[in-house]
Amino acid sequence: MGKADADGPGLPDLPPEWGRVVVPDDASALADEAEQVRRELRRQLSAQPRRWRSPGLPVLVLLIAVVTTVAGLFTVTWPRANRSPGPVSSSPEPTPAQLTSRTLPALDLVDARQSPVPLRGLLPAVVLLVDGCPCPDLIAATALAAPAGVSVVTVATGRPRAAPAGTEVRTLADPTGGLRAFLRVPARPDTVTALLADRTGRIVLVVREAASVADYHAELIRLAE
Structure with a gap:
């Protein structure tokens, strides 16, 4: 009740x-x-x-949400072939073989009085880049081995280095670094880079780290031909 x-x-x-x-x-x-x-x-x-009772609109909204989520996951996880892992690296250094037979660039170096000296005006020549090492013994030995008519040239970045006593070495400077930029060979401590070019300006040989005249003696002799 x-x-x-x-x-x-x-x-x-x-x-x-x-x-x-x-x-x-x-x-x-x-x-x-x-x-x-x-x-x-x-x-x-x-x-x-x-x-309002039709399921079409809710289903459409749900479908858009699912597609957007899947697309976001696909974008994040898809491996990108062009994705850079870091800062852009510089171009690799060319090998000596790649430099051989190329033409020496028309660069103007400077002497001790800051007067321009065309590099091609010294051909044929053996050019020793001495930024990382004065190496007077190697320079003197090169001057002694060079045949008549072949210029022995030392090139530094800041200002010309003094030539070894008793030699006829042409000492020059490359303030803009144009020659090293052409070779893409950075200066290394206690290291001389040797470049040999014939009378036409064709590069005959590049030795990145010259230890003695023996590294380029044969090519040095042929420059007089």
Whole structure:
């Protein structure tokens, strides 16, 4: 048997417009009312515009989200052939064989008075780049071995180095570093780079690290031919 709930002690106040509310002891007594509520809900849903009940729009939104996520993952994980691992590296140094038979560039070096000296005007010549080492013994030995008519030239970056006593070595400077830039051979400590060019300006031999005249003696002799 039901009892009035609005007047019961300890229960919250209910709106007065609800009237007297009776809570049945058996919940099955509310079956008719529950069915009536379900019918009303179904009627309201059927009365809504059809476009709001269509699953097309939610499915489209979900599809776009999935495609965007997959595309982002694909972009991140796809290996890029052109991706650079770091700063752009400089061009590799050419091998001596790659430099052989190339034409000596038309560079102007300077002497001790800062007067320009065309490098091609000294051909045929053996050019010793002495930035990393004055190496007077190697220079003197080269001057002694050079045949008549072949110039022995030393080139430094800052200013010309003094020639060994008793030699006819032409000492010049290359302030702009044009010759080393052409050869792409950096200066190394205690190292002389030797360049031999014939009378036409063709490079005959490049020795990156010359230890003695023996490294280029045969080619030095042929420069006089």
